[in-house]
Amino acid sequence: MATPVNSPMVGKLVSIDVNVGDQVKENDPVATIEAMKMYVKIYAPASGTVREIKANPGDVVNPDTVILVLE
Amino acid sequence: MLEQLTQVINSTGFLSLTPGNLIMWIIAFILMYLAIKKGVEPLLLVPISFGIFAANFPLTGLMEQGGLFYMFFHNGIQNELIPPLIFLGLGAMTDFGPVIANPKTLLLGAAAQLGVYAAFFTALLFGFDIAEAAVIGIIGGADGPTTIFLSANLAPHLMGAVSVAAYSYMALVPLIIPPVARLLTTPKERAMVMKQMRPVSKGEKILFPLLASLVIILLVPKSAPLIAMFMLGNLFMESGVVQRLTDVSRNELMNIVTIILGLGVGATMSAENFLKPQTIYIFILGIVAFAFASAGGILIAKIMNLFTTNKVNPLIGAAGVSAVPMAARVVHQLGAEANPQNYLLMHAMGPNVAGVIGTAVAAGAFLTAIH
Numbered sequence: 001m002a003t004p005v006n007s008p009m010v011g012k013l014v015s016i017d018v019n020v021g022d023q024v025k026e027n028d029p030v031a032t033i034e035a036m037k038m039y040v041k042i043y044a045p046a047s048g049t050v051r052e053i054k055a056n057p058g059d060v061v062n063p064d065t066v067i068l069v070l071e
Numbered sequence: 072m073l074e075q076l077t078q079v080i081n082s083t084g085f086l087s088l089t090p091g092n093l094i095m096w097i098i099a100f101i102l103m104y105l106a107i108k109k110g111v112e113p114l115l116l117v118p119i120s121f122g123i124f125a126a127n128f129p130l131t132g133l134m135e136q137g138g139l140f141y142m143f144f145h146n147g148i149q150n151e152l153i154p155p156l157i158f159l160g161l162g163a164m165t166d167f168g169p170v171i172a173n174p175k176t177l178l179l180g181a182a183a184q185l186g187v188y189a190a191f192f193t194a195l196l197f198g199f200d201i202a203e204a205a206v207i208g209i210i211g212g213a214d215g216p217t218t219i220f221l222s223a224n225l226a227p228h229l230m231g232a233v234s235v236a237a238y239s240y241m242a243l244v245p246l247i248i249p250p251v252a253r254l255l256t257t258p259k260e261r262a263m264v265m266k267q268m269r270p271v272s273k274g275e276k277i278l279f280p281l282l283a284s285l286v287i288i289l290l291v292p293k294s295a296p297l298i299a300m301f302m303l304g305n306l307f308m309e310s311g312v313v314q315r316l317t318d319v320s321r322n323e324l325m326n327i328v329t330i331i332l333g334l335g336v337g338a339t340m341s342a343e344n345f346l347k348p349q350t351i352y353i354f355i356l357g358i359v360a361f362a363f364a365s366a367g368g369i370l371i372a373k374i375m376n377l378f379t380t381n382k383v384n385p386l387i388g389a390a391g392v393s394a395v396p397m398a399a400r401v402v403h404q405l406g407a408e409a410n411p412q413n414y415l416l417m418h419a420m421g422p423n424v425a426g427v428i429g430t431a432v433a434a435g436a437f438l439t440a441i442h
Contacts (some may be wrong), residue, residue, distance in 0.1 A: 008414035027411040035416055036396045040403070043411035063267055 003046045003070040007061035011035030015057050016068065022050045024070065031067050046070060074143025091342025098345075099123035099337075102235070111242040115215065118330055119235065122337020122343035133338060140338035148335045149227060153328045154220035155300040160325030161216075161427065162304025163317045165395070167279045169421035175375065176418075177384065180425020182371030183391025184433045186211030190356045197352050202226050205437040207353055210237045211360025212430025213244070213394040219336060220297060225441060231340035233349045233389040236357035241394045247358070248389050248401045250363040256385050260373075262410035263384045265418045273309070280305040287432060293442075294435025301431070364392040368422060383418070390419035393426035427442040 007013070011033035018030050029041040030050075048070035055067045080086065099120045105156035106116035126134055133140040147153045170176055183218035191208030199207060209221045210233055218237040222230040240247065252261075280302035288295045307317040368388030376382045384406050392397040399419035 009417045034398065036420070038396075038403070038416065039402045040414065040416060041407075041411075045412060 001071070002051065003031060003048060004066040005045060005068050005070060006043065007065050007067055008042065008063065009031055009033075009035055009040070010060070010062045013055050013057050013059045013061050013067065014039060016053055016055070018050050018053075018068070019065065020050050021057060024048060024050060033061060041058055042067065044070060072309060082130075084129045084131075089129070089191070089342060090344055092127040092129065094346060095123055095127040095340065095342045098340075099127070105239075105242075112238045114326075114329060115238050115333055118333025119238070119337040120246060122334040123231075123340045124337075125334075126338035126341055136343065140334055143331045143335035144338055144354060147328070147331045148219060148230070149223050151220060151223055151296060153240060153294040153332045153335075154216035154223075156328045157216040157325060157332070158301040158431075159304040160321040161395075162280070162301035162306075163308045163321040165301075165305055165308075165424050165427070166420070167276060167283075167424060168271045168330075169268060169417055170425055171271045171275050171279055172219070173383075173418070173421050175379070176273050176387070176421030177425045177428075178370050178375065179372055179383075179388045179422035180391045180393075180427075180429040181428050183364040183368040183393075183422070184212065184365030184429045185371075186360045186392065187430070187433050189367075190360030190365035194352075194356050194360055197356065199349070199352075202220060202441055203229055206233050207356050208360060209233075209430065209434055209437070210240065210353075210357040210390070211364045212239050212426070213237065213361065213364065213392045213398070214427055214430040215241070216332075217297060217427075217430045217434050219332065221437060227339070228344060229349075229353065230336060231345055232353045233357075234336050235340075236354050240357050240361050241397065244361075244392070244394045244397045245401050247361050248365050248398060249390070251362050252369060252386055252389050252405055254400075255366060255369045255373075258409050261406055261408070262383050262413060263382070264410065264413050265384050265387075265415065268417060273311075277306065278308040280309065287428065291432050291435040291439065293438040294432050297428060297431040297434070298428070298441065301427070310344060365389040368392065368426075384413070384415055387415060387419045387422050391422040391426040391429065393423065393430055395423050395427060396420065398426075399423040 014032040016031050024044045025047045027043045031042040051071040052069045102120035103323050105111040106113040132138045153418045187208045190211045194204035194207040206222040206226040284302045368391035370383050372385040372388030390402045402419040403416040406413040
């Protein structure tokens with residue numbers, strides 16, 4: 001089952017902290033965004049394999065933006 | 072010959088230095104160290120601490136009528152010019168989106184003013200008069216310009232102590248909020264994820280400063296200098312058509328007046344004015360105010376949850392102590408600690424900016440009641 005990882009809030013994507021093919025467990029950090037001058041880690045909502053990375057560092061992301069997809 | 076030599080020596084500052092001056096220099100250097108080495112509110116503490124340092128030289132006349140720092144203080148602060156100008160800049164960088172999306176958070180910003188009143192009554196018990204107690208209480212609002220504004224009105228002799236207390240406790244927000252929040256919430260409450268906020272339209276964001284002015288200024292007319300400027304700055308930003316005014320309000324103008332504000336406030340801290348037991352009480356009461364402000368927000372959030380279906384994470388109440396955006400960041404971290412999937416930052420911005428308004432209103436209410 002594919003699980004999209006969306007940005008939890010409006011911000012600037014700073015980095016993607018995983019690569020395609022990586023195994024992640026639920027609550028592992030997968031990306032970092034900057035909002036209100038604070039770096040906010042985004043944690044995996046479920047365990048799985050990173051199938052696709054859909055956003056690039058520097059992008060402005062919002063709750064509709066899918067950053068990466070887990071499977 | 073000897074007489075002239077004595078005269079020259081007497082005209083220098085050396086013989087007129089008092090132990091009080093030296094103690095104030097040490098205090099100035101400590102604040103300077105904190106600002107430069109530890110990054111504690113440097114934009115304010117560097118000018119304030121240098122103001123303290125310079126004002127404690129003997130024979131300079133800096134703070135006598137007509138002196139340079141006297142003019143900064145008298146024309147900038149005492150006549151209430153600069154704090155509203157800073158509010159203009161703050162308005163031009165405040166996003167009311169989270170408040171508009173979830174107006175309940177306005178109540179949480181108001182609830183945090185409980186800290187203001189807790190410290191006010193405690194200060195009365197400590198023997199401060201009513202005007203002084205109000206100025207000490209407002210420290211709990213964690214809002215520097217408002218604290219300075221109220222103290223210029225009610226108790227100028229306390230300005231140095233209350234503003235340094237306000238700014239230094241603001242920097243300590245990451246140490247003050249967590250123990251209070253952990254005491255008053257269960258891990259399960261802290262882990263609670265909030266419903267995603269609805270998007271807010273541009274029209275709503277333009278209308279908000281106008282509606283908020285109407286309600287607040289009619290309700291508490293004395294809050295007008297702060298609220299009107301805050302909302303004007305916000306209108307500059309949200310209208311999108313006066314980018315130049317927005318930029319100058321939040322950058323150049325704010326930076327310029329901050330220099331004058333800092334020097335003027337620092338210069339009020341002469342040895343005879345500051346080295347008193349009451350200064351210690353002010354610092355103790357200040358931290359009481361901060362702790363009660365965080366507690367007030369959290370408790371009201373919990374009470375609110377009893378009556379509403381769309382529940383809030385009680386942690387966001389703690390962000391009602393303004394100190395934008397530091398309090399919201401601390402709240403976010405506490406939430407993420409309890410549950411990594413919990414992203415409270417934007418939810419906490421609601422009470423956070425509401426707290427700024429709340430403090431300005433509390434100051435206006437004090438002015439109305441005491442004058």
